[in-house]
Amino acid sequence: xxxxxxxxxxxxxxxxxxxxxxxxxxxxxxxxxxxxxxxxxxxxxxxxxxxxxxxxxxxxxxxxxxxxxxxxxxxxxxxxxxxxxxxxxxxxxxxxxxxxxxxxxxxxxxxxxxxxxxxxxxxxxxxxxxxxxxxxxxxxxxxxxxxxxxxxxxxxxxxxxxxxxxxxxxxxxxxxxxxxxxxxxxxxxxxxxxxxxxxxxxxxxxxxxxxxxxxxxxxxxxxxxxxxxxxxxxxxxxxxxxxxxxxxxxxxxxxxxxxxxxxxxxxxxxxx
Numbered sequence: 001x002x003x004x005x006x007x008x009x010x011x012x013x014x015x016x017x018x019x020x021x022x023x024x025x026x027x028x029x030x031x032x033x034x035x036x037x038x039x040x041x042x043x044x045x046x047x048x049x050x051x052x053x054x055x056x057x058x059x060x061x062x063x064x065x066x067x068x069x070x071x072x073x074x075x076x077x078x079x080x081x082x083x084x085x086x087x088x089x090x091x092x093x094x095x096x097x098x099x100x101x102x103x104x105x106x107x108x109x110x111x112x113x114x115x116x117x118x119x120x121x122x123x124x125x126x127x128x129x130x131x132x133x134x135x136x137x138x139x140x141x142x143x144x145x146x147x148x149x150x151x152x153x154x155x156x157x158x159x160x161x162x163x164x165x166x167x168x169x170x171x172x173x174x175x176x177x178x179x180x181x182x183x184x185x186x187x188x189x190x191x192x193x194x195x196x197x198x199x200x201x202x203x204x205x206x207x208x209x210x211x212x213x214x215x216x217x218x219x220x221x222x223x224x225x226x227x228x229x230x231x232x233x234x235x236x237x238x239x240x241x242x243x244x245x246x247x248x249x250x251x252x253x254x255x256x257x258x259x260x261x262x263x264x265x266x267x268x269x270x271x272x
Contacts, residue, residue: 001035013047014048014072070196101108218231
């Protein structure tokens with residue numbers, strides 16, 4: 001997510017929908033971009049919070065007056081892309097949360113190296129690193145921003161480790177239990193529609209862009225808010241369009257997607 005006071009826009013970042021490309025281009029034109037807000041750590045989300053989270057955080061008049069937007073994607077392609085990038089491990093080009101101090105930057109380099117080699121041992125090392133760097137940051141920096149960075153980066157590491165431990169195939173990934181891993185697998189069951197709606201189902205965003213036509217959709221949106229930047233595609237997962245070679249597995253996987261994300265398929269006009 002981000003909030004741009006300069007352009008008076010709010011971006012709801014749904015995972016694996018090309019959001020990092022949008023983050024990157026807005027960073028270039030708005031040095032004061034707000035990319036994290038304080039949330040209950042039990043919610044297990046920082047960068048990918050809901051529109052309702054931002055609504056609760058901001059002044060109601062600001063939230064109402066700013067233009068809110070998101071990007072959505074076909075649910076099957078989104079889940080397949082998510083599985084592929086988690087199995088591969090976050091590489092050196094994986095976007096990071098904004099950091100300010102040398103200690104924070106060193107922590108990110110360390111945690112992202114571990115995230116490029118996801119396993120339980122590196123997960124344990126990552127947890128201990130966070131304690132060490134929290135102490136180092138406390139004696140060099142007082143702005144409190146590091147707590148949000150720790151929460152965001154550590155959550156990403158935990159998701160990587162859990163998926164690589166329990167999901168050997170795409171079908172395994174789709175069948176990860178919703179109520180296990182301290183809520184980390186809940187994100188794989190949450191519809192894209194839920195990210196942009198309130199508890200009564202009211203849509204909170206003004207513009208819904210589609211990844212399948214993101215260049216055109218983003219250009220149209222940029223003109224509405226007088227934003228001069230244009231997208232540079234980043235963070236694309238490799239082989240995201242590869243389908244299961246076993247036709248029977250493919251049918252099973254599609255049925256899981258259809259049942260789980262029926263709301264997304266219907267509302268956003270996607271078919272299987």
